[in-house]
Amino acid sequence: MEELIFRKVLIDRTIVYGDKAAVVLSGLLFGVFHGNFHQFFYAFGLGCIFAYVYIRTGKLKYTISLHMAVNMLGGFLSSLLLQQLNYSAWDTSDPYAYIDMMFNHAGAVLGLVILEISMIIMGIAGLIFFAVSAKKLEWRSGEYERPFHEMGGAMFGNPGMMLFLLSGVCLFVLDML
Structure with a gap:
């Protein structure tokens, strides 16, 4: 549903303002929709x-x-590995019990380490790929494209958008409480 709303519906209606405006608006609203600062920045990107x-x-x-690949790696697979860890048993002052717990959960811990290292490597590779390819990106103008300083009013100056952004800000505040 997120892809249908934030890509198909939103972009098909905002592409008239140009590719850059549609991309930034889609990313921004996708980030706000996630409702917290922890996910906002990577969801925006x-x-x-x-x-x-x-x-x-x-x-x-x-x-x-x-989107499914990102959710599989960052949500499902990491959650599956984390469920294998019994956190309550890790709360001990006995160092031998702690070492015992590490060996009892070695597979899950190793899986999490491999997953995190893989995600870091993929992130760095993605940034390098983007830096190398950035000049090749093609940005088409839109039929109703406006100067940058006028785009804010055109995109955010309607009641629906204001309500959506206000809802997102409320979710961010509630998440911090």
Whole structure:
């Protein structure tokens, strides 16, 4: 549903303001939708990447596949490995019991370490790929593209957008409490 809303519906309606505006708006709203600062920044970045992929290919199946891969690695697989750890048993002052726990959960701990190292490597590789490819990105103008200082009013100056952003800010505040 997120890809349908934030890529298909949103981009198809905002592409008239140009590719850059559609990509940034899609990424921004995708980040706000996640409702907390922990996810906002990476969701914004991924939302921009997914938006660019959708604009260039016109295929929602690519962004859905990318989104599923991110959720599988960062959500499902890490949660599955974390469930293997019995946190209450780790709360001990006995160093021998602690070492025993490490060996009892060695598979889950090793899996988490491998997953995290892999994600860091993929993130660095992605940043390098982006830096090398940034000059090759193609940005098309839109039919109603405006100067940068006028875009805010065009995109955020309506009641629906204001309500969405206000809801997002409220979620951020509630998450911090």
